Amino acid sequence: IERQGEWDVNDSLSELAQLAETAGAEVSGSVWQKRSRADAALYIGRGKVQEISLIRQELGVNVIIFDDELSPAQQRNLEQALGVKVIDRSALILDIFAQRAHSHEGKLQVELAQLKYNLPRLGGQGLVLSRLGGGIGTRGPGETKLEVDRRRIRTRISDIEKAIENLKSHRSLHRERRQASEIPTIALVGYTNAGKSSLLNKLTAAEVLAEDKLFATLDPTTRRSKLPGGQEILLTDTVGFIQKLPHQLIAAFRGTLEEVVQADLLLHVIDASHPQFEKQSIAVYQVLKELGADTKPVITVFNKIDKIDNEYVIERMLRRTDSIAVSAVAGTHIDKLLAMIEGSIKATSIDARLIIP
Numbered sequence: 001i002e003r004q005g006e007w008d009v010n011d012s013l014s015e016l017a018q019l020a021e022t023a024g025a026e027v028s029g030s031v032w033q034k035r036s037r038a039d040a041a042l043y044i045g046r047g048k049v050q051e052i053s054l055i056r057q058e059l060g061v062n063v064i065i066f067d068d069e070l071s072p073a074q075q076r077n078l079e080q081a082l083g084v085k086v087i088d089r090s091a092l093i094l095d096i097f098a099q100r101a102h103s104h105e106g107k108l109q110v111e112l113a114q115l116k117y118n119l120p121r122l123g124g125q126g127l128v129l130s131r132l133g134g135g136i137g138t139r140g141p142g143e144t145k146l147e148v149d150r151r152r153i154r155t156r157i158s159d160i161e162k163a164i165e166n167l168k169s170h171r172s173l174h175r176e177r178r179q180a181s182e183i184p185t186i187a188l189v190g191y192t193n194a195g196k197s198s199l200l201n202k203l204t205a206a207e208v209l210a211e212d213k214l215f216a217t218l219d220p221t222t223r224r225s226k227l228p229g230g231q232e233i234l235l236t237d238t239v240g241f242i243q244k245l246p247h248q249l250i251a252a253f254r255g256t257l258e259e260v261v262q263a264d265l266l267l268h269v270i271d272a273s274h275p276q277f278e279k280q281s282i283a284v285y286q287v288l289k290e291l292g293a294d295t296k297p298v299i300t301v302f303n304k305i306d307k308i309d310n311e312y313v314i315e316r317m318l319r320r321t322d323s324i325a326v327s328a329v330a331g332t333h334i335d336k337l338l339a340m341i342e343g344s345i346k347a348t349s350i351d352a353r354l355i356i357p
């Protein structure tokens, strides 16, 4: 179903394939259908379901992934009709996050997002029953397994929410201390795989995991560094953004992304060698806007220029005063970027002095 401003189907599907590979799957192929409206029961048409069923048997496929979010009913109906596990983009992204979360808070946030995603998808029937029997006296041996499962999940959700709230207040204490120390904070933002971790490594000589996989960075990493002029700075690497990020995850990572909201300066890292880099940048801006961080000072960093042989393209990127073309891997123009950061921090601190009498 084409919606305005959305990605081209093939681009979105090839990204979905990359996500599936990141999750450890082997991709056999892709199928798509043009429709004006999603089928309420099956998302796609009945004929298409039959076609996919045949392909599935031929190729021995054991999971089918849909690029858009399926309703719990659509997912169930499709599984029944196709006789195979059916998941959607949101579930896939949640799965990758679950594999890659390292910190305590990161793990909690992913679990929370998964529970919220799974709750309406638990079992088939029972929702009506559970609404009727929500009160005292309905608990106990007579309760269905589904009911117990649902109640356990809700309890777990509220426990996790409390735990995250606690961690959050700890974090804001840390941040207040950091702000009191007056060290400017710079957050690296960008589409997944743009090269944020690699750039952080180059800027700070820290060894942060850089991988050619989507979402190698899940938990924010903050490193202390010094600008050429001697000014100390704090650099924070954030989780990568992606189009059609499950909304449960945006909510879950809002806390983590507070680093972005609190930063003095953003470095928007773009993989300039990616054919879809413009659409990727728009997806990043949309998330920044949602976070209320779209008015912050930003330096746009066009990365991976070692992979571009078109001088004209690089020239165009360099023409803007607030952007720079670099190679985090080859180390090209890192010195210039540091000088830009220095200039921008000086400018913002002058602004701050102007506001504070």
Ligand code: GDP
Residues within 6 Å of the ligand: 190, 191, 192, 193, 194, 195, 196, 197, 198, 199, 209, 210, 211, 212, 213, 214, 215, 216, 217, 240, 303, 304, 305, 306, 307, 326, 327, 328, 329, 330
């Ligand atoms: P992140 O997801 O934004 O943190 O991206 P990473 O730093 O993990 O980088 C993703 C992939 O791009 C890795 O394979 C990096 O080696 C590669 N990469 C990053 N910067 C550059 C660059 O300037 N040039 C080239 N050729 N590859 C790069």
